[in-house]
Amino acid sequence: MALRNIREEGDSILLKKCRLVTDFNRRLHTLLDDMKETLLEADGVGLAAPQVGVLRRAVIVMDTNKEDLSPEEQMIELVNPVIIEEDGEQTGQEGCLSVPGVYGIVKRPGHVVVQAQDRFGNFFKVEGTGLTARCFCHEIDHLDGHLFTERAERILTQEELQELQEKDE
Numbered sequence: 737m738a739l740r741n742i743r744e745e746g747d748s749i750l751l752k753k754c755r756l757v758t759d760f761n762r763r764l765h766t767l768l769d770d771m772k773e774t775l776l777e778a779d780g781v782g783l784a785a786p787q788v789g790v791l792r793r794a795v796i797v798m799d800t801n802k803e804d805l806s807p808e809e810q811m812i813e814l815v816n817p818v819i820i821e822e823d824g825e826q827t828g829q830e831g832c833l834s835v836p837g838v839y840g841i842v843k844r845p846g847h848v849v850v851q852a853q854d855r856f857g858n859f860f861k862v863e864g865t866g867l868t869a870r871c872f873c874h875e876i877d878h879l880d881g882h883l884f885t886e887r888a889e890r891i892l893t894q895e896e897l898q899e900l901q902e903k904d905e
């Protein structure tokens with residue numbers, strides 16, 4: 737496994753549409769392993785392949801609702817993910833490893849069901865609520881070249897950011 741560089745806003749690769757994964761081979765497995773390692777190192781909750789410069793439909797999402805699992809166990813690999821059901825609504829703050837230091841208020845569904853393939857090509861369904869639902873939507877948006885900053889109702893001000901940081905400490 738190896739850490740990969742996270743591409744940041746301004747890099748045109750983040751605005752491109754990703755292609756479907758058709759080969760469930762070692763190259764894909766290495767990509768997914770590297771993405772997991774990179775996500776853990778960056779201490780994020782999700783990562784999409786274009787963020788490490790690969791235009792393929794693959795993402796990692798942390799299921800942070802499963803609090804008793806270790807970070808490694810919380811990570812879900814989703815290849816060719818599609819949101820097949822969504823309901824409810826949540827409005828909350830969102831950030832992105834590719835847009836460091838920026839947080840915005842984004843409206844997302846409260847609950848989503850995603851169909852995807854695993855690294856071997858087997859289809860499965862997974863659902864998420866709260867932050868996990870938000871994360872599925874955010875990561876799948878990346879596969880179509882969308883950043884949360886386009887969807888944000890507004891971007892948090894420096895003052896609001898400072899307040900958040902103080903709360904965290």
Ligand code: ZN
Pocket residue numbers: 831832833834874875878
């Ligand atoms: Zn992101």
